[in-house]
Amino acid sequence: MELPQLEHTRLRRHDSAASVPQFCNSPTMIVMVGLPARGKTYISKKLTRYLNWIGVPTKMFNVGQYRREAVKIYKNFEFFKPDNEEAMKIRKACAAAALKDVALYFTKEQGQVAVFDATNTTRERRAIILSFAMEMGYKVFFVESICDDPEIIAENIRQVKFGSPDYADRDIDEAMEDFTQRIDCYRASYMPIDDEKDRKLSYIKIFDVGSRYLVNRVQDHIQSRIVYYLMNIHVTPRSIYLSRHGESELNLLGRIGGDTGLSPRGQKYASALATFIKGQKIIDLKVWTSHMKRTVQTAEALGVQYEQWKALNEIDAGVCEELTYEEIQENFPEEFALRDQDKYRYRYPKGESYEDLVHRLEPVIMELERQENVLVICHQAVMRCLLAYFLDKPADELPYLRCPLHTVLKLTPIAYGCKVESFFLNIEAVNTHRERPLNVNITRNPEEALQTVPDHI
């Protein structure tokens, strides 16, 4: 399902250029709450990545980072003891510094959402944040993660804490021991958000990694979307396989778009893909394709059930559908140059832009988050958008990500990010990747425009 087309809400004022989409009127601070190892940073990073991808400028502020910069060398859990006055002073100063940077982000960098990632386990700390926000005119939305399952906590510690700079020189057992005592330091003074006392606040409480949620006073659209997103993500281990369709007949001719079938090499790829997938021995793999012949034909060779999504169709090149780059240069030289100037936002006449694609793909991403093992057989521009989401690539890089034919990308979420493994299935195919040429001026000559066009028949 799609969520509102936020990137095209251009508030029209007679005076302003207003090219920056206005999703929310006041900036929003998302404030994490919870004991250590409850997934706060995991959620913060993921949420930040998602919001940026859908076009909401978001930045994360991890107070632990500020502490590491202030203290340089972490000795042990004693730093976090509630009676350690020296440390308390430093920690408070770090939080204040982070808040200052949040304000800078909103005022100087046109940020829209700031994720304030810290334990924020005491009412006092949260009160400081609330009055800061009130003074500055920011909305506040709390995200509290509550979990008492010892296995999950242990797993979290293993996954992310051992790699932390704090424990770079320790062995696993020492680190585990120290971290557990660190958690205890917080536990005594932990005051969870109270359903009675805090009933005027806007928040979501996540229990046991998502088996239960309590949502209170969602104020606006962006908070509603954040809640929806948080309620759809999970931490069950799984892998997402991304691949393009096999080489198509139009690919061979160097033509973009269209709806042709597979070339002989493309057919070979489909069979190779089937073999590869079987070899991976994936549990309950879901297979998704677009509505276009070339992805459907590729999936058919797999011999398993698959689902077709119109949302996965290739970017619509409008008047340039089925043209070669040479023909585009000949017939629409100015458009061709404009596209090179801003490939992400440029919309083909009667067609789409990458920005439109991202919007179209949002429900696919949401469903990918809900699912477990999935193979998505799609198209070049589509795959670039999906990849940008998983690998946190910004809008400038997105349209130039390399997604060659006949290559499967296996994405496996680990720690705070995504592991990528690339499998080229050894079937030759044309290269369809056109880099940004040096000269993007509309006055450029044809050679300069066609400088980076890949070979074709």
Added chain:
Amino acid sequence: MSANAERWVCARSRRLSRFIHLSGRAALSVLRSPSLEKEAFKTGIMRGSYTLRNAQERPVCMTNCPTLIVTVGLPARGKTYISKKLTRYLNWIGVPTKEFNVGQYRRECLKIYKSFEFFRPDNEEGLKIRRQCALSALNDVRQYLSVEGGQVAVFDATNTTRDRRRTIIMFAEQNGYRVFFVESVCEDPEVIAQNIVQVKLGNPDYIDCNSDEAIKDFMKRIKCYESSYQPLDEVLDRDLSYIKIMDVGRRYLVNRVVDHVQSRIVYYLMNIHITPRSIYLCRHGESDLNIKGRIGGDSGLSDRGKEFAKRLRNFLQEQNIKNLKVWTSQMKRTIQTAEILGVSYEQWKSLNEIDAGVCEEMMYEEIQERYPLEFALRDQDKYRYRYPKGESYEDLVQRLEPVIMELERQENVLVICHQAVLRCLLAYFLDKTADELPYLKCPLHTVLKLTPVAYGCEVESFCLSVDAVNTQRDRPENVNVQRSTEDALQTVPAHF
């Protein structure tokens, strides 16, 4: 798998094609490997946990097994309001849904409602009848979900005791349905009073009473339920899937959402509100292509279109609307209309007119000449027909779902859009079926004002007295692919 079950599975998969459209997918190829489905169902329940808990032995259930939504709550808590709204929404996005109101069954059984005494917990006769009615409704649920190809059934009753809920859960397990509870908890006496006034007074039960009598009786009715009310419990009911809505949406408790449908239902329920407001829908002013009888394209307003925009501005001022949001598409004709209003507005690409693909900017006569087969196919199934390289109404609905969701969140909004788009939005608010949708009348230069009232929507139509061409083409009598040109063009409206 038995032969019967196989056939059932295949039949389901055809009907499932509607369900799959939920996320933009087309017809599913025939379901194979039922064992895979069972596995998938199991992991679905265990979402988010590292240790596999022992699920009770359940019968084979496909990943897309039907869902039984069960409302829970004292009378006058908005259960029927939510049931009807949810049903309307799910049907609109293509999930066959039906609601089953147990109160209806009771009215049919009892014929004449005397007083609240019927609902007293010690009224054995009453209890027997009420139990019968619930079972009868469940029977119809089974008919709908297992035989008629329904996907979601909304079981609308108080279901306030654990015992009653247990019965329903067992029924669902026996039939392979997933259960999702929607509990509405509200203690605000004003809200409850407002509910009673809005919907109970018009109810058949109180047709012969005056308002005061009715309210008094209804309050006593509520009391009958209060003593035995066992709300969903965070601990005792931790294995159930449910959402608890508190104080008309101020707070929600969501437990164990196991699949896509439930996730969407939760998202929807969390976005609706009951604050009074109105939604204004209209098309752009008459455009240059409209005058020529051409479809689609991206032309500007004709002179009459501009006149309409001016009248629209006056109309809005007269309406004196608080905090009106104005939305347009990204096409010239809606933007130009909004510009004349002189207020700030937001452009949504999703509100763009249906893409007629190869038929863009053609007159109907030209479509008949160049693509007579396509023209006929469209008349045969206007909702699902997709223009070559274009869209179908079905695609439109999908594209408009975020607009609907945001309309639900908002308060006063004016949407300036296009004919096909307006039809889709209107069908959502007025609960029109897919067959009716593409033929809804949405003339130019007319504003529709929709105001939610009781369980539905009040519609007021304002024709702003500026002439415009008629763009409505009704379904012709002959939709056969071999029809003559006259037959095909029988219903084309006049143009230059």
